Amino acid sequence: MKGARGRVHIALMLGATVALGFAFLVYLLYAANLIAFPYDYDQGEGFELHDSVLFSRFQLPYRDTEIYPFYASNYPPLFHIIAAPFVWLFGPAHWYGRLLGFLASLVSACAIAYAVYRDGGRHRWIAPLSGLAFLSSNFVYHIGPLYRQHTMMVTFETLAMVALAASFPRRDRRGVAIALLLLIAAGYTKQLAAISAAAAFAWMFLRAPLRAIRWLLAFAAVGIVIFLWLNLASGGQWWLQAIVANVNAFIPEQATGLFVLWFKLHGLLLLPAALLLTCELYVDRLSLYGIWFVFSAILGGLASGAWGAGDSYFVTSIAAACILSGIFLSRLLAMDFRLPRSIGKAPLPSLALVIVPLLYLGYARATLKLPTDGPFAPLAAALGVEANTRENFYDSASFLVGGYARIGYFLSDADWAAGAEIVRLIDASAGPVLSEEAGFTIAAGRDVVTNPTQLRNLHLAGQFEGAQLIDMIKRGDFAIVILRAQFYPPPVLEAIGANYKLSRTIHMNGFDYSILYPVALKGS
């Protein structure tokens, strides 16, 4: 590549690399800031930590919620099992689960870059840009360094797809077996991976129907055996807690809002991904990545409209889009397409030299997020962005769409102090504590009592009466009640309202935590 056009291309590619590299730097700093924080940041982190604690004691978290401590998990076990050895070594803490999630996101990015390099014509610059593009996504940024199982699921899915895309056409049985085991691992990390499994088998069926059926039988056998074992070992609670309690109401406005936001933020990658998909559909053969993209975008996107779901449900489709767009743009630069001759004569390679880096530059701007204070203040001013989510953070997605996680900002000393104050109040109390976030009770060395969203879901499914819990509340057995989002079932909230009184409100992580004491201790 020589001449003025080559120099412009290299300059623009450098610009795109710097822009996406900056996004990665912000992600690194956010992860470091969050990993050090010893309390819950995102709703539910503490409960996932508690699941790891239970697994470290060789106990299952699928339990009867009618008896003390009224706790059950609704997630499959694998992520929490992976974190369990850390509980043995370091005791209960948030940092290792967040670190695992963050490292998993980096593995996904590397797998994406490798897939683009291998299947896109070995372009050495587009491949890493595709990996960085994945990490630059606002949705990935949110969920990556949390003590949540979602990122690990996406990593297993991505590794599975990259392995399967190469091994199935070559009839490499070992490779296919490894890929399908990775898909089972994804499914037992989070149920949503069923969508990727469906995409994988649909593609296998298109390529070789009989081989696909054989592999499906083996896959189903392994998956069902694990499922039945979990159900037997938990006395049927696995089915109730992880399956029945996971069926939530669909909120169409949330799904459509998130679809629009997904397109606004990632449109510059979705467009080339869709173009490659169209080429595959009508001119070439459908790739695994193409089918994975369609399944994860449509079904994952629809699933994001369920109560309790959110933007993270699009992360799998973003991984697929990064691979597809990377392959498309690599081939565009090399003009390596099976296209009608008339298109082949168009001056696409010359235009591509400019268009390709501009797409990545535009994408970096579309997904921009950064603190607006401290050392970032001059840059934020130069970029013309102001804080739009909290007082010191800019997120191009803003916090306006329902289901979009209202996190991503850096934690301050005030957040640390607020968390420590809540733990101090727990330490000063005698008796069990009913907290909507498990992180505080874990930090204070107390029992984790209830999982509010799980009780809510069970209540809506007609599977939770809560007589013992409500009796304890009425008797004032809980020394403190800590509420944040009031996710408990209405009868539980009514009992709390009638028997506990608000003492103070503590602001932490942008949320208000209400501290309530039994009415009998009014004035505490």
Next chain:
Amino acid sequence: MPLTTLWAMDGHERAITKRQLGVFLALVGACGFVAILLIDVIDVGRQGGVGPAQRLALGLMAALAIIGLTLIPSGDAPA
């Protein structure tokens, strides 16, 4: 069909063609579209006509049917 038979047929296996895929998608899209419309007819207790979730699903099924129809002329090329 026993597994041994499946193994034996493996050597002669052909991929699904674009025409077959097109017919399948067109049928799923058309049947799905009708089925979603019928929800209101069958479930007479429902109120409010076609809701937003139904509209989403109808759009999806219509798109599926159209893509399927456009694939049918592609013939025996592997999908």
